[in-house]
Every structure is written in C-alpha cells, then in structure tokens.
Amino acid sequence: MSNSNTVSENMKPGTVVTMLNIQDADSNDNGKVMCVLNENIPFDIKSTTNNFFTVITDSELNRERSSQYNITVTCSDEGVPSLSSSVTLTLQISDVNDNAPVFERSSYEAYIVENNTPGPSIFTVKARDADWNQNARVSYILEDSSVNGVPVSSYVSVSADSGVIHAVRSFDYEQIKDFHFRVKAQDGGSPPLSSNVTVKVLIQDQNDNPPQVLYPVQTGGSLVAEMVPRSVDVGYLVTKVVAVDVDSGQNAWLSYKLQKATDRALFEVGLQNGEIRTIRQVTDKDAVKQRLTVIVEDNGQPSRSATVIVNVAVADSFPEVLSEFTDFTQDKEYNDNLTFYLVLALAVVSFLFITCLVVIISVKIYRWRQSRVMYHSNLPVIPYYPPRYSDTLGTGTLQHVYNYEVCRTTDSRKSDCKFGGAGSQNVLIMDPSSTGTMQRIQSEKSILDEPDSPLEVRLFQYYFNVRHYSIQSAFAVWCFIQMFFTSELQTATSIVQPGVYLVIQRPIAHLKYLCFFLIMLSMIIIMCGNLLFSNMFPFPVFICI
Template sequence: RLPFLMEIWSLDIEIRTMRRQVLLFMLARCLGFVLGQVSYSIPEEMAKGSVVGNIAHDLGLDLKRLKSGKARVYTGGSLEYIGLNKDRGVLLIQERIDREALCGETTPCALHFQLILENPMELFRVTVEIMDINDNTPSFTNAEKRFEISESAVVGSKFVLEKAIDSDIGQNGLQRYLLSPTDNFIEMVLQKPLDREKQDYISLLLTALDGGEPQMSGTMQIFVNVLDVNDNAPTFAKPLYRAKILENSPKSTSVTTVSASDKDIGSNGEVSYLISPSDRVLSELFKINSITGEIIVVGELDYEKSKVYEIDVEVVDSGGLSDSSKVIVDVIDINDNKPDINLISKSDFILEDSPPNTVIAMLSVNDLDSENNGEVECNIDGDIPFKMQNTMNGFYTLVTEVALDREVAFQYNITVTCSDEGVPSLSSSVTLTLQISDVNDNAPVFERSSYEAYIVENNTPGLSIFTVKARDADWNQNARVSYILEDFSINGVPVSSYVSVSADSGVIHAVRSFDYEQIKDFQFRVKAQDGGSPPLSSNVTVKIVIQDQNDNPPQVLYPVQTGGSVVAEMVPRSADVGYLVTKVVAVDVDSGQNAWLSYKLQKATDRALFEVGLQNGEIRTIRQVNDKDAVKQRLTVIVEDNGQPSRSAAVIVNVAVADSFPEVLSEFTDFTHDKEYNDNLTFYLVLALAVVSFLFITCVVVIISVKIYRWRQSRTLFHSNLPVIPYYPPRYSDTLGTGTLQHVYNYEVCRTTDSRKSDCKFGRAGSQNVLIMDPSSTGTMQRIQSEKSILDEPDSPLEVRKSKKSKHFTRIKQTEVKR
C-alpha cells in the first residue's frame, strides 16, 4: 500500500503547487534582449513528464515565439531535471528529483536555470523550489546498542545513545524518541538507582519517530548490563568546542583537542574518545585520537561543499560511563576556484554596418569561492571595438562598441578574460571568432584620376591600346568590377565606333583604324561598376592621342601635272643669274617631321643652267643664258618629306628659253608626251574585256540551247500524228532603204590632246550617224597668263559636237590654279 499512498500524496502536492505565485519582473530592454524571473514550487519525487508550470503563460510569451526563438533551458552544465515543451509552452520533469540527494540538509532546496530565446536574444531566470515529502524512514546505524552500567550509577546519569538518521527535513524529519519500557530510564537518563541483585540485564527498545503523514519510525535494541562499582561518569571540560581550519589543509592537520575527566580511579577512571559514528561524512573527514582527544583531518575539506562541520565527540570510561560534547569546525575559504565561463549564445557572423551595442554573445560566469574570492570582473583582451556589459548577477553580454568596417578587419578573435579578486587572483579565458560580413559600401576607385594613351595611326582594328584599372575595397561579389563604355559622341559618331572596353579586364581596344589626318585626339569616359546590390560606380576620363605616321607622300600643287596640253615656263635669254623661273609648290598632310619637305633637282636638260631651292622649291638660273642653250628645257624635281621611311613625289617642269612667243610655239608643236598610261584606265580596260568575253560566251550558249530546243520540237512534231503548224519568221521593215537594220545608231567620239587616253562612246539611238573629230588638237600648246595664275591642264578633254554652222569645232576647258 505504501507506493500507492505515496503516488496519491505526490499528485495532491502537484495540484496544490499549481496555485503558485509567479514573480515576474521585467528589466529594461538592455542591448537587444529582455530579462525576467519566475518561480515555482514542486514536491520531490514527481514522476517523469509531470507538469511544473505553464512558462509561456506566466511570462506572457506566445507559443510561436518559443518556436521562432529556438527556446531552450540553460542549466550551466549541470543535470537537466526540468525540460521545456515548446508545443505546449510548459516545463516538464525530465529526471526524478530526490531532494535529499540534491540538497541534503540545505534549505530551501531550489533549482536555478535560465530560459534562452534568440532573434532577438532574451533571457529569463527560473527558480524551482523542491519541497520535501516524507519519503525516508528514521534509521539507526546499528540495530542494537549495548551498555554496561554500574549499579552505583547515580540517578540522573546520562548515557549517550546513537542518533537516528532521517534524510527528510522539517516536519518530515526526526521529531522524537520513545524508549520502552521506561521503568528505569527516561531518555537514557538514569531515573532510579540500579540494583544488580534484582536485575542484572535490561533490554530496551529505542524508537525514533518523524512528524510526517503518515508517521514513520525506526528502532534500535538497547541492551544494558548492570555492573558494579564504577559509579562516576567522565565529563568534558567544555560542553562546546570551536575551531577554524583552511579548506586546503593537508591530511593529518590538527583541528583541536578535546579533554574529559573521570573521578574514578584505576581502570574505572581510564577514558577513551571517539567520534559519533552516526555521520558517515564526518568520519571520512576527521579522526580523533582515542587517548589524547586530538582531532585531525583525514579527508579533503572543501569550503564550496560545506562551510561548517559539527562533530559529536564522546568520552567513555572503562565502566561504560560516557559524556558527549560538540565540536564546531568553521572552514575558511581560500581562492582555489577559477571563474567558470559558460557560453550561452553567440553569433558567428555580423554585418559590417551593424549599429553599436549589437549583441554578439551572452556568457554566464560563476566562481564557487566566497566574498572577494568569488567576486569576478570580465574584460576583453586587446584594443578591439567590443566591450563587456554586466546585465545581471553572473551574466554578461558581449556587444559592439563602435560601427565595424570589414575593409579594416574582416575577422576578430575576441578573448574574454574573467578574473576574481582573490589573492592571488585566478582567471579563465574564452576566445570567440567573429566574421565580419561584407556590405557594398565602397565604390570602385580608378588607379588614376584620368588616363592618356597614344596610338600610331593606321593601326589594326582590334588592337589593344591600354588598360584602365579600378579597385574595390569590398569583398567577393561586391568587389567584382565591370567596365562600361559610357555613351558619348565624337564628331557626331558614337564613341563605340572608335573604341571598345573589355568588361572584365578593362582593356581598351581600337575598333577602327585611325587616321591622324582626320582626327588627332578624342576623349571618352569609362565607368567602373561593382557587382553589389545596389551597385556602386565611378567614372574616369580617357584621352586617346593619335600619333602621326608617314603614310602620305607630298602632293604637288603647282605646276599642275596633267596628260593634256603642255605648260612651259618662259625664260628670256637676257635673264640674269638667279632669275626666278617658277616655284614648285607642294604640301604634305602629315605632321611634324613627316611634313618637312625638301626639293631636289633629279634630271634636267642642262643641269648647269638651273637649280632648285632645297627648302622653298624655287627654280632659279645659276648662270647667264646664252644663244647656245636649247629652247626646250625639261626639269624633273623631286619633292621628299622627312619621314622614316621618307616618301616623295616628282614633278616635270617644262621651261622655254626664248625671247618671243612664236619661237616657243614652233619648238613645242612636236613636243612628245612620255607619260605612262593611267593604272586605273588599264584596270578598267582589262575588266571590260573580261565582261565582254563573259557576255559573248553566255550569248553563244543561249543561242545553241535555243537551236537545239527548236530542233527537238520539230522532230517531235514530224514523228507525231498532230497537224503541223508552219513557222514563219518575222518580217522586218526597212524604213531607210538600206536593206539592213530598221534603226539608226549614232556614234559619239571624244578625243583629248593625248589620243592614247581618248574615250569613245557608242550606242545612243538617233536619226542619223555622226562622227566628229578634231585632228588639229594634237600637239597644240596654249599659254594663258593672268595676274594670279599660269595654268595648263594637259588632261582637259576636247569635246566634239556637231553644230548647224560648221561640221567641226573645238571647245577647250581651262582651270586656273593659284600660283
């Protein structure tokens, strides 16, 4: 029946403890989490799964908050007797709680733990008081006790009995003793004198009773052997002894010495000391010398386990008379425990733009020592942007002190050191590693504020010009730089038609081949953009300078060289030395030294008569003209630039040495032209020949195909039974009576002064055939003088047309060129 009664008792206690008072106080929100406290009272020995209390209701928390906050019970590393059911929001018994094993005689007996929530971090302190139930029976160490008492013992003599042990406390603990029969003894105090002759042996039953419901008891049999003679009991010098000892005292250290005396003499006066065996813990820690009464240490003392020890000492003489005294030993604390650091919660990563006072970790620090030895202070090693804050007794938070910057430090190893105030001080450390997550807070920065690059003209399209480079102080994707060519127009043309930029490398390529004579430099902007969200960017100006290349030969402006008429400069025979005949005018579209021109006389009919100015191109006489000098003088002048390699152009200057125009005309009538055919005309003639040949072959193939087709048709009709339809060729009318073609074709012939470059045009339909020629144009020299220019255009064509008044006429086109 006993287990059943105990179960009913446990259930009744559980129902009554549900009517508890919940003390809930909320501290001010501190550094990102909230603190609170709640208390419960439960009986010991509750079954597993029993409900302690509805923690969610008592703290005003939603069940969803328990799940989202990953609620958990933190006990600091000790055995978790109580657990949390997140679905119901209640605290449950996880392990059977034995109050006597947990707390011993310490009252009140309570479990202290914390409820931890995350996102945001919150901490609630929970206290569960364990109430005692009457689950232990009073018991004696020995089942029997034997005494030998002299018959001469005086009334009132005391006999020390072994104490009963009851692990329960309070009302459930040991309350009283019963001794039966009580004819001679009341609580083992002699009530009346013994008479060995009447009764030499007495048997007693000592019963220990507690005050629980139901009441429990334990018994010990006492046997008394009545002796004769020894009628004085030993007595202690003091009823109470006090001693102090350090908790780290080595074994065999003397605690104190007790002293007792016996008025008897001889063997009846000999006494021995002993420690009451009722407390097994004391017997393992202390030992008394039975002869001298010295108490020494035989075990390891620990202030944190027990601060005070009460030792019951007995003194017994040889006759069995005894006395008792109490020795109170105060254990002195020493600083022998380091602060115990427990990491409750921590963050491994934090954004670099997190505000100051962001919680990084929560720690629980405990020192088992007392007074100054247990006072703890925590600090952070090194100069880093973090600080410790004491949120409540024994709990600390690690927070950021200032805004962080990943570009300064991407990782911190935070060492927290907690030291007590003992002498010497003891300390413990814990190291946390915190990664700083990158935020896109840095725009790409170019290595230069502007760029200037050079490229030689006539470059190959796609040529790499140079590279722009930008760096981003951020990390990973936020530091990935892409290069973009900004929209811009150069002379109305998009810049993308000139250059391109590689998005990954920043290499700028030329899209086209540049011509220095068309564009000498241009500017554009390149944007560097990172891969963050949103992206950051910066711009830089790039200037491309085109460098000149000697790719243009000099161009002769005067005298104009054509393939038509002959132009001659006239020098009178009376000309003096240094007479200016003419001036060769040339230009070079290149720049710099590529455009520096020099003039040289390459060939001349009489080299001793003329010279050319090296720098100005002036043709002058270098001696006096005489009658022997030929009228016709032909000079070849070379114009050369200063490039590497140099380019040149040649010009032929015809000079007439004469005093009158008719003389010059007669000499230059038969002037032959030695000019070469134009290369372009040769190309066109070859192309025309190829086209005509192709058309001719095509026509022949078509005609043959048509003939074969008609022949096969006629053969088919001939062999078939179908009627044959005769074929009649078309009739052509001869309106002009020539008997050939019914249309008239006109022919137009155009000739220039150089018959080898004449052009002929055929095929324009008209009413009659026209053939117009001007043979007199060949060999004709024309000289036209004006205030500004002397001109001769050999290539000017003579256009021949038929007029109403004459069959032939000549029209000469002339063009003036400034000298």
C-alpha cells in the same frame, strides 16, 4: 572555452555582439566578479544584473581592415587571493558592399598607329574592389558619348570582364588625331557601386600621303611657262615650287631635287625651299624652250614623292615666246603609257603569229597522219601474173576485167577515186634478166572529173625496178616539202614498190595570206596607239610604215 560568432561590418558603435553569464559559487566579496577584454580591439564589455555581461562594439567595424577578431574575456573575483578565468570569442566580420571599384590610374593614355587593322586590342584598364566575393566582382562598361558627332562605340569597344579596349575601325591621322572616352567600372554588389575613368587615345601618324604640289599648277589642257629674260644675272629667281604634305612631323619635311632638265647647267633647285634659280649667265645658244622636272620628296620611312614639270621660256619678249608656244605643247618625251601600248601591240602580234603557225603545223601533222592511215587502208589488190606471161588478145586463163575502187564519204574534202580496166590490156612480159630500171606497163585516164570540184587529181603509176627504197623516200620528202609551200594541188602520185600509193593534197592555209594579215593587224594596232597619243607622237605615219 572558445566560441565563434559572425557580425556584419556595418554595425554601429554600441551594438551588442554577445552576452555572457558569469557564475562564482563563493559568497560575499569572494563571489563578486569583474570582467575585462584584451586591448586594441573595437569592443567593450559591460556588466548587467545577476552576473550577466554584454560585449558591445566600441567603434565602427571594417572588414577590409580586419575580417576576424579574437576577443579574450577575463573574469576575476574580489576574494583574497583573487581567482580568475577567461574565455576567447572568435568574431567573423561579414562583408558589406561598401567599397566602389578603384582604377589603378586616375586617367589613361593609349597610342595607336593610323591605318591599323580593326579588332586588335590597343589598351587595358584595370580596377580593383576591396570588398569580398560577389561584391568585389568588377565589370567594365563603355559610357555613351560621341566623337565628332559619331558614337564612340563606332571607334572602340571595351571587354566587360577584362577591361581590354579594342579598336573597332581603322583610324586616319589626317581625319582625327585624338579622342577621349570614359569607362565605368561597376561591382556586383547590391546595390552596385561604380567609378569612372577617362581614357585618351592618340593617333600616331604614318607616312601614307605623298606631297601635294600647289604651284606651279598642273593643267591638262593648257600650258604654263615661266619667262626668263636673256639678260638676267646669275642667281635669278625663276619661280618657286610650293608643296605641302598633310602628314605630320618628319613625314611632312619636304626636300626638292632637280630630276631632269633640258640643260642642267642652267638651273638649280633649292633643297629646302624649292626655289628655281639660274646658275650661270644665259646665252644666245640656250634654247628658248626649257623643261625642268622637279621631284618633291618627304622625309618619311619609306619616303614618298611627287613630280612637277616646270616649263621655262628663255626670251626677251613675249612675241618670241608666242612663236614657240605651239611647238612647246608638242614636245615629245618618253612616256610610260605609250611605251606600254607599243610593247603590248608587239606582244599581241607576236602571239597571234606564233599561234597561227602552231595551228597550221598541227593541222598539217594531223592530215599527214590521216593520209598515212588512208594509205594503209586503201592498198589495192594486185593480181598475180605468172612469169613471162602476156595476154594481148583478151583471151587466156585470167579474167579480163579487174576493178579497183577507193570510195570516200560525200562530205570528204578529198576526191573519190575509181580505177578500172581489163586485165588483158597492154600486159607486157617482165624479163627478170633485163637491166632496164623502169618499164611503163599501164596508163590510166583520170576518172575523177567533176565540174564543180576545185581540185584536179592526176594519178600516175610507176614501177621502179630498184632494190633499195632510197629514191622513193627522197621523192616522198620532196613532195611533202612542196605541199607546205604550194598554193594549189599539183599532183597525186603513186610511188611503188607495186601497190604503194602516196597522195599529196592542197594546204588549208596560205602562208603569204597569213603574213599579209599579220602585217595589216600590226599597222592597225600601231595606228590606234598613234591616235590615242597624238599629242606625244608627232610622226605616226612614218612609224606605221
């Protein structure tokens, strides 16, 4: 026989778990019954009246130690021989929220590098609850606190389900090196139980700051110079470059090097301490004005550096230094900004020149193509004369007047042309057997004579008795070349095989004016650069020239 029952783990000792009724059909001593339980269980059995027995708790129950008990009850009579029987009771222990969440560590330390990206996780806290089901469900809460007067929630956040800690902002080691906060783990029981843990976040330094030079002080308007007498011995301490780095560790370890100097054989810089000392005896040949460029470099990866200029006056008296003081402020060195502006000016001028040249060539090509189109569209009609025909008196079978017209729009830059004349005037006989190369057969006066027109067009017509067109082609090329370099319209020429016209026009731009404009523009740009950098450029006039 087996029975099952459930009890709560928070039952107090002596609480009745179950009741048993034991029956024995015998009489007298053979019917008396005694019951016992198995060992090592927190339960006991007691006899009551009329063969009833109760099972009670003998000590406190704990579901976390044992969630189930198998209780075996053995009953025997007092007969001889004794008879017995047993029953097993299965007892389930129900959970009670009697355990708070427990963190895996008593405290946590998290590390994060400065200049981090906000959002990624930096650490995870973990807590466990020994209870069961809902009582064991843990959630994480960031407790309210402040860091340097700012709520801690503006620095970090905690995931309620997983305990993952996220950085809300980017940290700066130079502003905050570490901070701490508390995280609470709370279960889902009723009432809920919780526990706390402290998390300390340490910011790790990056080499994000260059060294800062404290001495000598770099002033923009005045000049500071260290004075060195000419009688000093070797190893004389001229001055000391003092610099600091706000980073920490090896990122703040500084080293000093002499980058440039007027005379490298005269001074040296201490690698670790930045002391500037003489390394030889000063002579009269040494210049009064000495300029040293010292570079201060840290030991980070990658390293950062700063430069400082130390002016040294080698003289025995102050008046000697004072006489050189003005020249000292006007010393010219190569300057990156000045070089940049000069290169920029050259680039701008070159760009403008190339652009103008391309535009001119493009316009020329366009107009040349337009003239070709007009040439094909404006071919005149040449009347046909029979061979060896001549009409000198104006009487004959042909009409006496022929008009040839070329008309353009009024807004055109080209002139309107009209050619008219009688067909009977000056008509000569063309002898095919003649060996002459050219005969002039017609000459017409220019009829385009507008007083307000800036252009004059003179038209000439020629007949070439040539079998090939090589002479015509060469003359056309010469005319086009002349068109690109002339400043005014010279001729408008008709080159024939009869009926072929070629018109040459004035260019729209003058190359010499363009060159003059670019030269003036270059001088203006360079003069502006001289004005901006007059303290570094002592001879602007000569450079402009």
